[in-house]
Amino acid sequence: MNVTLTLLSDPIDVLSIFYRVTITDLSIDFIMDFKYFLAMGLRNIYERFVWLDEQARRMAYPNATSLANRFEISTKTAQRDIDFMRDRLNCPLQYHRSRKGYYYEDSTFSLPMVYLSSKELSSLLIARKMLKDLSGGYLGEELSSILKKITYVLSRHMVLDEQGEPFSFEMIEYSPASEEVFKVVLEGCLKRQSLKFIYYSPAKEERLERRVDPYHLLNYMGNWHLIGYCHLRKEIRDFSLSRISEPRLLDERFNLPSQFDFHEYFHSTFGLYKGGSPKRVVLRFSPEKSKWIRGQIWHKDQKVRYLKDGSMEISFSVSEFSEIQREILKHGSDVEVIRPKALRRLIKNEARAIAQKY
Numbered sequence: 001m002n003v004t005l006t007l008l009s010d011p012i013d014v015l016s017i018f019y020r021v022t023i024t025d026l027s028i029d030f031i032m033d034f035k036y037f038l039a040m041g042l043r044n045i046y047e048r049f050v051w052l053d054e055q056a057r058r059m060a061y062p063n064a065t066s067l068a069n070r071f072e073i074s075t076k077t078a079q080r081d082i083d084f085m086r087d088r089l090n091c092p093l094q095y096h097r098s099r100k101g102y103y104y105e106d107s108t109f110s111l112p113m114v115y116l117s118s119k120e121l122s123s124l125l126i127a128r129k130m131l132k133d134l135s136g137g138y139l140g141e142e143l144s145s146i147l148k149k150i151t152y153v154l155s156r157h158m159v160l161d162e163q164g165e166p167f168s169f170e171m172i173e174y175s176p177a178s179e180e181v182f183k184v185v186l187e188g189c190l191k192r193q194s195l196k197f198i199y200y201s202p203a204k205e206e207r208l209e210r211r212v213d214p215y216h217l218l219n220y221m222g223n224w225h226l227i228g229y230c231h232l233r234k235e236i237r238d239f240s241l242s243r244i245s246e247p248r249l250l251d252e253r254f255n256l257p258s259q260f261d262f263h264e265y266f267h268s269t270f271g272l273y274k275g276g277s278p279k280r281v282v283l284r285f286s287p288e289k290s291k292w293i294r295g296q297i298w299h300k301d302q303k304v305r306y307l308k309d310g311s312m313e314i315s316f317s318v319s320e321f322s323e324i325q326r327e328i329l330k331h332g333s334d335v336e337v338i339r340p341k342a343l344r345r346l347i348k349n350e351a352r353a354i355a356q357k358y
Contacts, residue, residue: 044071048081049089052102053111056093061101177224177241184247185226188214192254195228197247199239208232212239213254216262227262229254236260278317281324282338285312289334298327313338321346 048071055062067078082102085091092105181197188195199210213229215236224241285293287310299316306312318324321343328335328347337344 045081047071048073048078049085049111052082052085053091056091056102056104057107059103061096061099061103063101066101175223175240175242177244181241181244181247182224184249185214185241185244186217188249189217189226191249192256194250194252194254195247196250198245200243200245202243207245210239211250212237215256215260218262229257278319279340279342280315281318281340281343282313282315283328284336284338285314285331286334287311289331325350 048067051070052062052067055066064075064078064082067073067081068075071078082093086093089111091111092109093102094105095102184197185195187193193214195212195214197210197212198207200207211231212226213231214226215229216227218225218227226239226241226244227236228239229235230237230239284307290306290310290312294312298314299318302314302316304312304314325343325346328337328343329350337347
């Protein structure tokens, strides 16, 4: 029986990773009877099994009465739960007559709650590797516990060889953040607590103290960014963690504005830069280049058109030209900006400046 299990009842979306693998519709095969699950609520049964497992492991000697009282069910239902765990899940439950409750005969027993398919194992392996490689080593206790849990689940299904892992994630041209900065900023995001820090602006070559309400942590191309409300500029800003120093948590707490949505915030952008109104960009790649970049995602809302000569056009909306300009220049003469005219002029002027250097 395939069911979808959500373990977090109130997830806090404060951290995301670009180049991340999103695991959706995760199917978990429970080794349980189909009719039994139809008759009972899946979530309630899961909670009862976990509670009984913990109590038996702690030698608290749970029984049908204590289980029934805990979850407000009948003692008959509670006893069926116990029988199911012992007879169908092979839990080594033994009844202690003097204690009038159950305990584990084998203290090393692990409740066999889930069976992972090869597809699910692959997803967990990727998630585990990305947490390790993209964290820059600054996971902190909270994220470290997540990594340990993923590793534990994987270890029950395969042998994990750190030296022989089948894939990795390598980043170039990224600026690592210090452990102190990462931990303080992450704590501010999780606790909805305002921050103060010194921020360096390379454009103005100045260091200013900023007070920021931290909304979201983003790992973009290996670089950590804080998205939050800047009280100095009176607007939502993007702060690179590598330029933050002397961070500290303030006593003031804030509520995340109901109108703020991370995905909507970047809906019209290419990369991290935000600007004015969205402008439609159309890029045409040469037939030879098109062979190599076919299937690439430049923007989540992009449109792709293939021409008769083998060239390919990609179109999407951006609100600022800085980052898309750099991406276009990477492809040299194999790409042409069809529109807008303003972006064509930028590329043309940059190409002339490059030619003058050579």
